[in-house]
Amino acid sequence: MMFCYQCEQTTRSPAGIGCTSEPGTCGKDEATAGLQDILTHLMKGIAQYARRARAMGVADRHTDDFIFYGLFTTLTNVNFTATRFVHLIQEASKRRERIKLLYEEAAREQGKTPEILSGPALFQPADSLEQLLRQAPSVAINADVEHLGSDVIGARALILYGMKGVAAYAQHARVLGYQSDEVDAQAEEILDYLASNPTDLDEMLEESLEVGRLNLKVMELLDVANTDSFGAQEITSVRISPIQGKAILVSGHDLHDLKQILEQTKDQGINVYTHGEMLPANAYPLLKAYPHLAGNLGGAWQDQQREFADFPGPIVMTSNCIIEPGRSYKNRIFTLGPVGWPGVRHIDNGDFTPVIQAAKALPGFTADAKEQRITIGFGHHTLLGVADKIVDAVKHGDIRHFFLVGGCDGVSPARNYFTEVADNAPADSVVMTLGCGKYRFNKHEFGDIGGIPRLLDIGQCNDAHSAIRVAGALAEAFNCGVNDLPLSIMLSWFEQKATAIHLSLLALGIKGIKLGPTLPAYLTPTLVQKLQSRFDLDLDLIGEAQADLQTALAHTA
Numbered sequence: 001m002m003f004c005y006q007c008e009q010t011t012r013s014p015a016g017i018g019c020t021s022e023p024g025t026c027g028k029d030e031a032t033a034g035l036q037d038i039l040t041h042l043m044k045g046i047a048q049y050a051r052r053a054r055a056m057g058v059a060d061r062h063t064d065d066f067i068f069y070g071l072f073t074t075l076t077n078v079n080f081t082a083t084r085f086v087h088l089i090q091e092a093s094k095r096r097e098r099i100k101l102l103y104e105e106a107a108r109e110q111g112k113t114p115e116i117l118s119g120p121a122l123f124q125p126a127d128s129l130e131q132l133l134r135q136a137p138s139v140a141i142n143a144d145v146e147h148l149g150s151d152v153i154g155a156r157a158l159i160l161y162g163m164k165g166v167a168a169y170a171q172h173a174r175v176l177g178y179q180s181d182e183v184d185a186q187a188e189e190i191l192d193y194l195a196s197n198p199t200d201l202d203e204m205l206e207e208s209l210e211v212g213r214l215n216l217k218v219m220e221l222l223d224v225a226n227t228d229s230f231g232a233q234e235i236t237s238v239r240i241s242p243i244q245g246k247a248i249l250v251s252g253h254d255l256h257d258l259k260q261i262l263e264q265t266k267d268q269g270i271n272v273y274t275h276g277e278m279l280p281a282n283a284y285p286l287l288k289a290y291p292h293l294a295g296n297l298g299g300a301w302q303d304q305q306r307e308f309a310d311f312p313g314p315i316v317m318t319s320n321c322i323i324e325p326g327r328s329y330k331n332r333i334f335t336l337g338p339v340g341w342p343g344v345r346h347i348d349n350g351d352f353t354p355v356i357q358a359a360k361a362l363p364g365f366t367a368d369a370k371e372q373r374i375t376i377g378f379g380h381h382t383l384l385g386v387a388d389k390i391v392d393a394v395k396h397g398d399i400r401h402f403f404l405v406g407g408c409d410g411v412s413p414a415r416n417y418f419t420e421v422a423d424n425a426p427a428d429s430v431v432m433t434l435g436c437g438k439y440r441f442n443k444h445e446f447g448d449i450g451g452i453p454r455l456l457d458i459g460q461c462n463d464a465h466s467a468i469r470v471a472g473a474l475a476e477a478f479n480c481g482v483n484d485l486p487l488s489i490m491l492s493w494f495e496q497k498a499t500a501i502h503l504s505l506l507a508l509g510i511k512g513i514k515l516g517p518t519l520p521a522y523l524t525p526t527l528v529q530k531l532q533s534r535f536d537l538d539l540d541l542i543g544e545a546q547a548d549l550q551t552a553l554a555h556t557a
């Protein structure tokens with residue numbers, strides 16, 4: 001029986017929590033879930049050796065590349081192809097042997113006896129799919145729940161899922177050529193820690209904050225990678241309605257992939273549109289310089305089946321969040337990198353010729369739609385550039401409060417909360433947003449305060465880094481702590497990147513974060529209570545939008 005509770009939409013029933021029967025709510029089958037568990041387990045084994053090799057002066061970047069990439073494939077709504085995981089498991093096993101040898105050689109060269117490791121370092125994956133599936137329950141996150149209890153398993157899950165989120169961001173930076181030994185070493189340490197099967201709750205919660213701190217470094221690295229590669233985000237008016245002509249839709253989060261597609265479709269008479277979390281790409285100077293980057297169509301991941309069905313060209317999924325492709329477009333959707341769906345064409349050599357051919361063969365848009373636009377591009381470079389204006393507006397009482405309403409979207413109706421908060425935030429407040437949760441309200445009219453737009457789209461979910469920098473700058477300007485600012489954070493979480501961001505905010509000591517629509521299932525009441533009291537954190541579930549707004553506004557500038 002499979003068990004997975006890594007995302008917000010996990011099954012919650014009187015019988016218990018977690019997706020335990022296939023398919024999970026996301027559509028993941030038992031085989032894929034089990035193989036993902038084995039792959040995750042092997043990543044810990046690789047890290048056990050990699051950490052020790054590094055301590056001997058042998059840091060192997062390819063090993064870390066594989067750890068991040070492999071973990072990324074196991075995030076919610078990323079890869080559903082069991083056969084892909086069989087290959088990744090075989091590769092993981094080989095890579096673990098290689099780093100083990102490197103470690104042992106280095107140890108002997110230094111006259112030391114290599115440690116004999118246990119746990120994931122020794123796990124031998126079977127050769128056949130059938131046997132692998134028999135092994136899977138022994139390495140599932142809940143394998144020892146009967147002996148250890150749900151608190152221990154939940155604390156381990158918090159660390160592991162946070163690390164999956166970190167891996168996704170690290171992978172986006174790595175494909176742009178940005179990597180940091182400090183990040184790699186810390187990731188190996190955390191995975192090695194998990195491999196030791198920890199049971200001390202307080203120690204594990206400390207370690208989860210370490211994941212948050214690591215994620216801050218990784219988000220910063222990705223910010224530098226994006227900015228160095230494509231320039232700093234600029235305030236940009238993006239078209240969100242189609243124009244006549246052949247068309248390709250690019251979804252997901254990977255700006256590097258989008259750049260490749262734009263380059264290869266140059267002068268081919270094809271318009272490229274972004275979708276979902278790729279929207280912020282339109283604000284980067286070196287991406288928007290391509291005249292055939294025509295704008296953004298559609299919104300959050302959960303609407304993709306309808307939106308992709310209506311799109312008259314090929315669709316490329318560069319990273320999360322893919323859901324089961326509808327029949328009407330399954331033969332014109334392509335996956336890249338960590339993403340996969342059985343029977344969907346996968347491009348792994350950077351050659352987008354099949355996509356271009358499909359775009360030429362498909363009708364494209366036959367007429368221009370009525371022009372509609374939204375404004376984006378409020379990354380930290382933009383916002384800190386007008387910090388004086390914002391500080392003045394606060395000092396003069398023109399801006400009373402800041403709301404950060406961001407994160408992942410999802411299907412649950414309880415997520416209307418985030419729309420209600422944004423729409424009902426008073427006229428003298430500013431709403432900052434990021435992630436695909438913004439699609440709930442980013443086409444609404446918010447107006448401006450003395451020329452400062454009331455809705456500031458900071459970018460992708462990793463651009464939480466920008467939000468943190470802006471909050472830090474405001475705190476400095478007002479000579480107070482971030483917790484003393486008239487700032488409320490409403491975080492909509494769905495998958496493991498949101499977990500990583502949440503841990504980053506907790507690691508910074510930010511209090512009173514409203515998280516929803518439900519608490520992560522792995523955060524047991526004991527863990528929540530410990531996080532709140534031990535770290536003096538005020539972590540709240542989202543409540544009723546109007547009441548939460550009133551409470552927030554009681555704390556004004």
Ligand code: SF4
Nearest residue numbers: 004007010019024026
């Ligand atoms: S990823 Fe989420 S929906 Fe999918 S099986 Fe796991 S908990 Fe369930």
Ligand code: SF4
Nearest residue numbers: 321408409435436461
């Ligand atoms: S913000 Fe989260 S839910 Fe939204 S598309 Fe990105 S990974 Fe998926």
